[in-house]
Amino acid sequence: LMTIKIAPSILSADFVNLQSELEAIKTADLVHVDVMDHHFVPNLTMGEPIVKRICEVSPIPVDAHLMIEDPDRWAPEFARCGARSVTFHMGAAHAPVRLARQLHDMGAKACFAVRPAEPVESIFDILDEFDMILIMTVEPGFGGQKFLSNQMGKVRRLRDEITRRGLSTSIQVDGGVSPTTAPIVAEAGADVLVAGSAVYGVKNPADAIAAIRQKAEA
Ligand code: DX5
Ligand code: ZN
Secondary structure, eight states, X not given: OOOOEEEEBGGGSOGGGHHHHHHTTTTSSOEEEEEEBSXXXXXXXXXXXXXXXXXXXXXXXXXXXXXXXXXXXXHHHHHHTTOSEEEEXXXXXXOHHHHHHHHHHTTOEEEEEEOTTSOSGGGGGGGGGOSEEEEESSOTTOSSOOXXXXXXXXXXXXXXXXXXXXXOOEEEEESSOOTTTHHHHHHHTOOEEEESHHHHTSSOHHHHHHHHHHHHHO
């Protein structure tokens, strides 16, 4: 049985009360911070100054999900802000291996993200350069979208490849994860579950975290 990590996405949190919103999820394993630039995705969230403050006050490590163009230029800045892991997209990175190594040199974990229409097999040749692979289960850009179950084949094929090669790579899923879909993604082989609206859209985020964890580990 795999140990499941829960990473609430603060995209669905109250942005003027970030400190208390971070306190509300301290039973989770990571806090997922969505950085969007109005270019790679049609939405805009936050940049380095806010991410830096989140890293300073968060009781749990920060997982920065960069939905931005030119991560080769900007991803190291988020490692410098204090993010434990930095995720950049296959569809945006020019030299993913060089960037992963640069993040490692800065003491951060490197994660590569795959959008719904992108094949996971094209990263197999550089899989050992990454600590984690993110399989998007919605088109990136917004919280509260419907879970794409058609991505589970991709999660399964990636888990099989990781097992076959004896790697310790984590598989993160992001988009539409809830107590209902958690068992589906865990069964397919994901071990890091991002959840935005399912955590911050309910009265008690800690209860939602516990419910997602329990359903995924059952
Ligand atoms: C979407 C973001 C997600 C988003 C998930 O582009 O990457 O992290 O917050 O939100 P939910 O869990 O509501 O689908
Ligand atoms: Zn995300």
